[in-house]
Amino acid sequence: MAGFFSRSARATAEEDATFDSPPLRPIVASDAARRVELLDSFETAGLGWFWATDAQGRIIYLSQGAARKLGWSDDEVIGKSLGELFIPEKIDDPDKPERPLAFLLRARNSISQLNVRLAIEDKEVWWEIAGKPQFDDKDRFTGYRGSAKDITAVREQQRDERRMAQYDPVTGLANRQRMGQRLTEMLKAYRNSKRSCALMILDLDRFQHVNDSLGRAAGDELLKQVATRAGRIVGTKGEIGRMSDDAFQIVLPDIDDRGALGDLGQRLIQMVSQPYIVSGSRAIIGASIGVAIAPYDGLDTEELTTAADLALQASKVGGRGQYRFYSSDLKDGAKNRRQIEEDLRDAIDNHQLAMHYQPLVCSKTHMVRGCEALMRWTHPDRGQIAPSDFIPVAEEIGCIRQMGEWALNEVCRQATGWPMDLRVAVNVSAMQFSQDDFPGIVKKALAESGLAPDRLELEITESVFLGDTGRTQRMFGELKELGVKLALDDFGTGYSSLSYLRNAPFDKIKIDQSFVRGATEEGNNNAAILSAIVSLADALNMETVAEGVEAKDELDLLTERGATLIQGHIFSRALSSEDFLERLREGKLKYEPRGPAKYRAARKTVFRRISLIHEDSRYKVVMRNLSKTGAMIEGLREVPLGTQVVLDLGGGQLAVATVRRSKGAMLGVEFETPLISDGADGLCTRHRVSPYQIEAAGRPLAALPQDPYSLIMAEQIGANARKKFIEVEVGAPKPGSGY
Template identity: 60%
Template sequence: MAGFFGRIRKQGDEAANGAEGPVAPAPIAASDLARRVELLDSLEETGVGWFWASDAEGRMIYCSPAAIAPFDISPTELAARTITQLFEEERKDEGKGEGTARPLKFLLAARGTLGPTPVRVKLGKGETWWEIAGKPRFAKDGSFAGYRGTARDITGTHEERRKAERASQYDSLTGLANRYRMSRQLEQTLKAYAHAKRSCALMMLDLDRFKQVNDTLGHPAGDELLKQVAGRIRRVLGDRVEIGRLGGDEFQAIIPDGDDRGELGDIAQQLIQMASQPYSINGSRAVIGVSIGIAVAPYDGIEPEELTKAADLALYAAKGGGRGQHRFYSRELRDQASFRHQIEQDLRDAIHGDQLRMHYQPIVDAKTHEVACMEALMRWEHPQRGMISPADFIPVAEEVGLIREMGTWALNDVCRTVSTWPGTVKAAVNVSAVQFAADDFVDVVRKALKSSGVDPGRIELEITESVFMGDVERSARVFAALKKLGVRLALDDFGTGYSSLSYLRDAPFDKIKIDQSFVRGCAGRDSNNLAIVAAVVSLAGALGMETVAEGVETKDELDAVTKQGASHIQGILFSRAMPGEEVLRRFEEGELHFTPRGPEKYRAERRTEFRRIGLIHGDHRYNVFLRNLSKTGAKIEGLLGIEVGTEVVLDLGGGQLAVAVVRRSEGSAQGLEFETPLISDGADGLCTRHRVSPYQIELAGKPLQALGDDPYAALMTMQNRAPKAFMEVQLN
């Protein structure tokens, strides 16, 4: 090599030959520009590092020839580009709110020093990754003269780093973010959104019946199913939403600016419907479901742990409510979680302590209204808490593994009871998917029939479509064995999300029960439910099966389903479930006929309530009792002097304020119509779309925190000046 390094080597050789004795190499002085340039030239030629320079306007005036050689670009073409056009800084998670700023642009604009920065260099068809650094240069008069910098090729190491970084942040199976990344994203998002006064929703998703797929089709099939589920979630939520798999069959989504619970509920229902569609896996068919819990910041939590716990509680409530549901977090869920834990502890005592009872609801002939069958429904009479709803304890029994023992007890009790009834009346017993999947299920049925001596034809086993989620061939064998015993089979809750005509084709059902969700309001002018009822009745008739219209509550519903040809009717229009002793008394007295008693027409669903809430008018908040609640209005009691047409605000608790107009007023009772309809909370409850924002409370001088027990009180900072317009009355 000629130049500086060549001269150094020559001087060393002369010293070795003893020409003039050892001579130390002369140092390069700052004024020795030629030797300094030669040194830089040598560095460029080695390829270890390159140099670049820009003018005051940011145009590239130099770049090492070896650096731009692969791009086939001339110095003239290079000079037409600016620094930011040549160097494109890496941006992380574009569109998701993390790292989208461009520090390189800001530093250049501020004429600051550029530390080592990875950039993408794209010229023509070529693309590579460099690490650049640079310093601003200034003329003697202080004017900016451009940048001078270094660069080196890091393409290989950069790709390796990106792969390693991705592996540490993304799930290798689904390609979604992993638990670590989701935790980091949630923390960063909540911090940024609190500063910007924005909201953020957190959805927790848990697959229903995924374990059955793993157990019956194998873990490779389970992995394939998870990949397909991830793809469906992406299609519903889109690219704006950060989606992650936390592990197993748990997923999570961070939805920016999501505080409208109506919109969030719609999204959740889309996810539930899409996830419940059948999956094709290696030639096999699998059907699962999904339960979803939703919490919204800052309403339900400010910190990541607080919001995550709230979403977890909502998910727990969704799964406990029967699965395939979504639930919003509310403060009541904390009390329910404690109650649920107590139920779990007490449930074993209930089984062995003679606390369980069977009640019976009649299923009547649609034409004669004579009882044809009694559906057995389990009740729990707790010694301290009184009667506990099956909706509260059945899901717990399934989770803790007690449902099989409870199901066996119920089957034996019903068989013994039916043997004392008139010979024409049958009894229907619900069978859980867990019971059905047990290896000894057929033997349990056989023993119950034998020990009671009841005619097998008087026992109907009500089976939901969830039993088909497991081994189809095994299900067929169990059905055949049950029919051989002589019992009847009924398909319960038909049409509620997992229906398939193959069930009816392959399974020997005697009866189809049309779910009450299709019966409710079917007589309405704009309802499509009646067409669904007619289709199911027609299908059942073609297959030689009976039909039961469930949940009939009004006479117009009874008339509608009867005209469509439903063979049997069940619902509170005829009778609620009764204790076994009352059923036996009726039968002994020959009371086999049930007369329909109830409202003539279906009305918009309303919940009977009796709880204290607030009514806001002017500067005052009054205490009233909420009697009933529907999506469009409410009935309240407790105030005198309210005129029709008065505008008020109902404080339903938890920051839920509903603007309403008084439409009826009689004494201390008023009927209100809401300005904006309430929405479903995903279960049986109703809630407002929006709530009092913690950011509003913060503006009132309070610390930013999740909503408390009485958020509205935190906003009431003004003094009441006007006298009260209404008089509160004491209600017993």
């Protein structure tokens, strides 16, 4: 075989190897000149530098390359203490303790891979230094000899990597990992110092629709704007983090006032729900918030986060666009919701759903002019289930379309049997409206029932405008071609825009009851808002319906301001199909107003056993109704007016009150501090008994039990304490009693 293995090739290689080849000259230890040359080349290449100090710690040598890079001259460096050039790195990790440079130098210890920052004001430069102490032949310390290299770029890269691991790349906010670490550290520290910490979970409503319709880039831009808006509201009160695609977490130290937290939650919802411009398009989303507070609702991260998440789910079930505080009964509510979800799918097939009808009455003549169809569910075991409980579940699990189609067909069928051509309104969910074949479903319901199209009115909420505007307008056009009427429901409560009224062919505007409530009170702006809405509707040739009217002064105001129709308990509750039909057959078309003469702060009817504390005695009583300013209590006799009492509302909620009415066993009490909204339709106290107080009373620290007051006052309040008032046993309310 020829090539490298041939004899001629081997001979040539040997000749080349020996031709003019200089002898090998290894660098030996005694060859100082060549060793210095080697070190010079190392320094010149920038691979590292050398430094040396004398016995007093003064610099006697620093590589010229290092000095030039830093803009130093030999005169500036030589003679300075080594400690003057560097600021030792602060160690954030307690598991990796590191001796500072000054300590190492004083102890004459070896220095190994110590990160130090150079004392330069206008820029951040980091070196990694190493060094060994030197001693002469008499074991006397002569100084240090060491090396250094620039690690600024490496540190910046590591810092960027750490930031990427702890911060969301889209919004720049802390990510789930960092927020979890921060919350865990905070809760641990606050437990020792007896401080509180609130946690909010904010979830975006309809964000996925923006992603689907406008694209991922638009979704990311929207998230950035959400983060900016939320940061503007939260400010320095807390830290915001992004937990998932559409969920944010807000940690608020040293806040346990639920009034302040509720105000903050409401402001966040309002700010986040304002329109956005992304990728040249207009986008509208909403927000729901759950709130939990440590140590009241949980002591550690997992417990507190679970509590806030349960509150969030409750806010969504309540209709979204709300905040809710955690309470222990939410666990039961979650269980109830799961049961509703399981049973709801069979409700239609098992004929458990029924349509009821609430009259729409002329504000001037009080004659019935139409009605709204409202769905009711009678469960075979659990009785009546409120629409506010099952409608949100139906929307979430997707069966609202089936239920909506059933309701539409049922209403059309029943209305054809009425003895007069009364218009009937049917609610349409945004999910129903999003179906491409929705106009066909309406057309089929009209055809099969024989109902005249102009007798059917579809009530549509503003949420339908959050989708494709062009598609929405086409849908309106197809529905109007069928001859049906369109009404804009809950106007002014969600994402109102005058462009809806300008572009959509509505026949009616429904004024939400939140604008009716309190409109007759002095200084309330609702009356002016009512006038503006009615005037706007008149200018657009639309009717107006005022919802939720209960008091006669509200009716008078709405009549005076020109509302077309009135809907509410002032005239009638929703009637079953049979009762409504019977009234129509009997010709009872005029409704007489029945209700209180004047609006008063809403009192929620309840039947709940609570505790009442007076001095050293504790009484079992029944709360009949509750408002922000007071309550009606039954169960005590001979209680003088002006008596100071404390109502234990459960869950650590204590309300100081004064007896203002006392008749028989009934007491009317006025709260010293008004209650606040829990974000839904309930009321709660601003503050609660602190678990730290319970701990101080000798109990283990834990989240609030249902009756924490008894744990604190066990010694002060006892069964043998002499009671000043006579307790009366109160039974369950009787049907029709008004309670």
